[in-house]
Amino acid sequence: MSLKKSGYLFCVLFLSSINIANAVTEVDFIYIGDSEHDSLLGVKQGIDEANLQGEFLGQKYNLEIVSKEKIEEYDFSKYIAILTSLDSKQLISLAKQLNNTPVFNLTDESDDLRRNCIANILHIAPSNKMKSDALKQLEIKKPASKANAQAWHYSFVKFAARDLNKRFKKNFQVKMNDHSWAGWAAVKMTSDTVARTQITSPDDMLKYLKNELTFDGQKGSDMNFRVTGQLRQLIILVENDKIITEAPIRGIAKPPSLDSLGILECMN
Amino acid sequence: MNFLWIRLVTIAIILTPFATYAKDRIFVTNEKSNNISVIDAETLNVEHTIDVGDRPRGIGLSPDSSELYVAISEENKIVVLDPNSLKILRDFEAGSDPETFGVHPNGNIYISNEDDAKASVFNPKTGKQLAEIKVGLEPEGVAISPDGKRVIVTSESTNMLHVIKAPENVIESNILIGSRPRAAVFTKSGDIAYATAEISGEVVKVDMNKAKILKTASLGDAKAKPKDVILAKDEKTIYVAGGRANKIIVMDADTLEIIKGIPVGKRVWGLAMSGDGQRVFTTNGVSGTVSVIDTGKNEVIKTIEVGKFPWGVVVKDN
Numbered sequence: 166m167s168l169k170k171s172g173y174l175f176c177v178l179f180l181s182s183i184n185i186a187n188a189v190t191e192v193d194f195i196y197i198g199d200s201e202h203d204s205l206l207g208v209k210q211g212i213d214e215a216n217l218q219g220e221f222l223g224q225k226y227n228l229e230i231v232s233k234e235k236i237e238e239y240d241f242s243k244y245i246a247i248l249t250s251l252d253s254k255q256l257i258s259l260a261k262q263l264n265n266t267p268v269f270n271l272t273d274e275s276d277d278l279r280r281n282c283i284a285n286i287l288h289i290a291p292s293n294k295m296k297s298d299a300l301k302q303l304e305i306k307k308p309a310s311k312a313n314a315q316a317w318h319y320s321f322v323k324f325a326a327r328d329l330n331k332r333f334k335k336n337f338q339v340k341m342n343d344h345s346w347a348g349w350a351a352v353k354m355t356s357d358t359v360a361r362t363q364i365t366s367p368d369d370m371l372k373y374l375k376n377e378l379t380f381d382g383q384k385g386s387d388m389n390f391r392v393t394g395q396l397r398q399l400i401i402l403v404e405n406d407k408i409i410t411e412a413p414i415r416g417i418a419k420p421p422s423l424d425s426l427g428i429l430e431c432m433n
Numbered sequence: 434m435n436f437l438w439i440r441l442v443t444i445a446i447i448l449t450p451f452a453t454y455a456k457d458r459i460f461v462t463n464e465k466s467n468n469i470s471v472i473d474a475e476t477l478n479v480e481h482t483i484d485v486g487d488r489p490r491g492i493g494l495s496p497d498s499s500e501l502y503v504a505i506s507e508e509n510k511i512v513v514l515d516p517n518s519l520k521i522l523r524d525f526e527a528g529s530d531p532e533t534f535g536v537h538p539n540g541n542i543y544i545s546n547e548d549d550a551k552a553s554v555f556n557p558k559t560g561k562q563l564a565e566i567k568v569g570l571e572p573e574g575v576a577i578s579p580d581g582k583r584v585i586v587t588s589e590s591t592n593m594l595h596v597i598k599a600p601e602n603v604i605e606s607n608i609l610i611g612s613r614p615r616a617a618v619f620t621k622s623g624d625i626a627y628a629t630a631e632i633s634g635e636v637v638k639v640d641m642n643k644a645k646i647l648k649t650a651s652l653g654d655a656k657a658k659p660k661d662v663i664l665a666k667d668e669k670t671i672y673v674a675g676g677r678a679n680k681i682i683v684m685d686a687d688t689l690e691i692i693k694g695i696p697v698g699k700r701v702w703g704l705a706m707s708g709d710g711q712r713v714f715t716t717n718g719v720s721g722t723v724s725v726i727d728t729g730k731n732e733v734i735k736t737i738e739v740g741k742f743p744w745g746v747v748v749k750d751n
Contacts, residue, residue, distance in 0.1 A: 214570055218569055218592075325590070325613070381632045
């Protein structure tokens, strides 16, 4: 082989190996809802963090934002997941239109929506029943308390929640709340799944999230979804803007698990 | 011949007047009482408590054991002490929220800066920052190969072991492991490393030359959220701090099979081994104690009361 030829071959091999090293998988998310909504800040935080991980592992995460008026004319086929802050009615019609794509509900808390068990809706927001069950547990422990039941609190520290609260505040100069946590969690569980499984199709993603997920949501480690599509999660009980405790409350919750909160079964 | 030589040197050391200062000690950081406990290695009693600053966590010795470094997380600095006179010598700024660090054989310190998603390299003699390496979110554990050629930084929220080539300080590979990687340790040859994943309750064994996971083992206890991992002197077993399982899990270093669980205090995180390999010291955060394990029997031989929420531990015995 001539020197020139071998040099050429070397070049080709060298370039192709660079290509392999730099092969980046593009992953697209879309957010539907009010662009001023807190949940979108959480989504953005999730995308930032996913891209930080993706820099090391070869993924690039993109986010599009679209208002709810444009849902019907939109082609959703390229998105790994749809992130929404919509009401029940809009959410149901969107989910039916999309079939096998994961549709994250970041904000709606209605119990009926859980009982309906729509196959591709994943509820990150805790339901009303989860919150009222948490308050009932607290009432046994501490009668006459005037607590609120929340999905998140900016002063939550456990499970490395402190770090997430700090990162979010630093990024957006506002405190993380229920909705921003929900947006972050939806993106985080999806991007973690992409990194671990290389899944890039929405229907495989939906199957994985519903059946195999164990998610570290920085508020407990073994978070996953019920048949209702509801994310199992602890509820933070807050009085006068201070955390009193978390439900399930030890010694009171029956069963003594996350399933002491909310609706466990479908309507039919 | 060698034996005689060692005896002579030992006698010489004993006869040196400095020997009274250079006694063997165990140093423990107490995260919530803002001090370090100094334990006499012979009597296993706390002989001194030294205030060092707000939230001391990582602790380590210079390669020649002449200086003791303590990361003061809330004050963003490293405090340097003389481990013999126990005097605070100086401190230096060490980036945002320094948590753990490793001391390179060349004397430089590799620090994980939890809030900043980076690792930084400092010369502790001058306090100067030499390099900054971008890593994943919530960097935590730092391990350095005995030959100094590789540094592992774990990132808890990005679930990775970042393998950094040293002293070039560039990332060589990124290895995705279980949820919340917290600590790692190299074998003497540097070919293998072990790492813990706190949330998934796992230990992984990694081929460092291929950057490949060889084995993953569950700790078989839902409460076992592992933190530190260290190797026995013969490298046949590893010791894993089991967190809220309140025990040390002894595993076969080759197969990762569990050999024994040794009950210690509550929420055990930190581990250190004596130079002769005969003792393991554990920090039991919630109990406020240090357990001393005899590695011959793998049993606790003493429990020592220290400060509030003991976190890191290091043994000075050379």
